[in-house]
Amino acid sequence: MTSRVVLGVSGGIAAYKACELLRRFTESGHDVTVVPTAAALEFVGAPTWAALSGKPVATDVWTDVHAVPHVHIGQEADLVVVAPATADLLARAAHGLADDLLTSTLLTARCPVVFAPAMHTEMWEHPATQANVATLRSRGAVVVEPAEGRLTGADTGKGRLPDPAEIFELAVGVLHRGAAPQDLAGRKVVVSAGGTREYLDPVRFLGNRSSGLQGHALARAAASRGAHVTLVSANVSLPDPAGVSVVRVETTEQLREAVVAATATADAVVMAAAPADFRPSAVSDAKIKKADDGSAPAIELVQNPDVLAEISHHRAREDAVIVGFAAETGDATGSVLDLGRAKLARKGCDLLVVNDVSGGAVFGSADNEAVVLAADGAVVEVPRGSKSALAHVIWDEVARRFAD
Numbered sequence: 001m002t003s004r005v006v007l008g009v010s011g012g013i014a015a016y017k018a019c020e021l022l023r024r025f026t027e028s029g030h031d032v033t034v035v036p037t038a039a040a041l042e043f044v045g046a047p048t049w050a051a052l053s054g055k056p057v058a059t060d061v062w063t064d065v066h067a068v069p070h071v072h073i074g075q076e077a078d079l080v081v082v083a084p085a086t087a088d089l090l091a092r093a094a095h096g097l098a099d100d101l102l103t104s105t106l107l108t109a110r111c112p113v114v115f116a117p118a119m120h121t122e123m124w125e126h127p128a129t130q131a132n133v134a135t136l137r138s139r140g141a142v143v144v145e146p147a148e149g150r151l152t153g154a155d156t157g158k159g160r161l162p163d164p165a166e167i168f169e170l171a172v173g174v175l176h177r178g179a180a181p182q183d184l185a186g187r188k189v190v191v192s193a194g195g196t197r198e199y200l201d202p203v204r205f206l207g208n209r210s211s212g213l214q215g216h217a218l219a220r221a222a223a224s225r226g227a228h229v230t231l232v233s234a235n236v237s238l239p240d241p242a243g244v245s246v247v248r249v250e251t252t253e254q255l256r257e258a259v260v261a262a263t264a265t266a267d268a269v270v271m272a273a274a275p276a277d278f279r280p281s282a283v284s285d286a287k288i289k290k291a292d293d294g295s296a297p298a299i300e301l302v303q304n305p306d307v308l309a310e311i312s313h314h315r316a317r318e319d320a321v322i323v324g325f326a327a328e329t330g331d332a333t334g335s336v337l338d339l340g341r342a343k344l345a346r347k348g349c350d351l352l353v354v355n356d357v358s359g360g361a362v363f364g365s366a367d368n369e370a371v372v373l374a375a376d377g378a379v380v381e382v383p384r385g386s387k388s389a390l391a392h393v394i395w396d397e398v399a400r401r402f403a404d
Helices: 013-027 046-053 069-075 087-094 101-108 121-125 127-138 164-177 213-224 252-265 307-313 336-347 387-403
Strands: 004-009 031-036 079-085 113-117 147-150 156-160 188-194 228-234 244-249 268-271 278-280 301-303 321-328 351-356 367-374 379-386
Touching (some): 004 013, 013 079, 031 101, 079 164, 113 164, 164 387, 213 228, 213 244, 244 252, 252 268, 252 307, 268 307, 307 336, 321 336, 321 387, 336 351, 336 367, 367 387
Parallel strands (some): 004 079, 228 244, 268 321
Antiparallel strands (some): 367 379
16 A cells, blocks of 8 residues: 655755655655645755656645645645754744644644754754754654754754655654554664674774674664664664764774763663674784795684673663674574573573574675564564564564563
């Protein structure tokens, strides 16, 4: 069944980026009605929206009055996304004003609503804007944290519209959950993603095949459910998930420092990253050269800190939910699940997501399958599907433990 999406566009320079967002919705089969404000039309004209959406653009309450557009557009929507959402639009939405077609649509919509703010840093940080954001979130709306970066002119800071592809992924996640409650609203969560690197010399390192896709899916899913998300990203070449604070690291020790710092106030930590178990005992200051006799250098390895065990056994918050990942292949000592159960007991976490990675399965793939083992003995089998679907199952299990 085709979903009916309303794309609201308010009057900021980032309105041109909404064209990319619209294209992603239409190309994935959604029926999109674009509702720009009068100010938005100063940046991108109605013909552009009509051409990209394949349907007439609703611009004011006086067009097709007999169809009562200020009521029926919101009533019939399955999802409303406002991108960009300016400070003015957020204020009018928070105070229930209905002085144009977009704000009227927001008042009549009973579906999930996503706001993707874009404005200058000072406007975003102003107490009035923050109060309006808090009000909208308290009513169940998803207000995405803006990105940091170049703003209008030479200014930089927080207030940039997140990548349209990431807004789309978050919005689709919200759409698929439908009327499900924002069960992570107000929660602070930490997610690690990617694979760490341990340097041998200035150009070589020991690493692994983790792409970071599952960690990014977890971060995106948590943001779509209302959480304040810190993503500790290790060598990941992916756009930052919308609404997520990203801390970039390279080595396992850097990952440990970032995770330990972030967990001090976290309600949940999901360690989806693949930290290197070992590192060279010494790092050469110069590139290691080949020997003329064909011999290879001997590299002594030392064990890296076990980040998951550390934050599980020495918890900054006793009530925090800790989730680990286990990429296993099975060996002479036991099956994948046998090794997973042993690891769960050894690490001391609350949940362990066990992946069978025999033959390189999972790495770099858009899909995943897993078994979620719990310290209380529960077992949840997740059939092969998108990494986003697995992410939501994991957050379901975390949210269930919050409720307990």
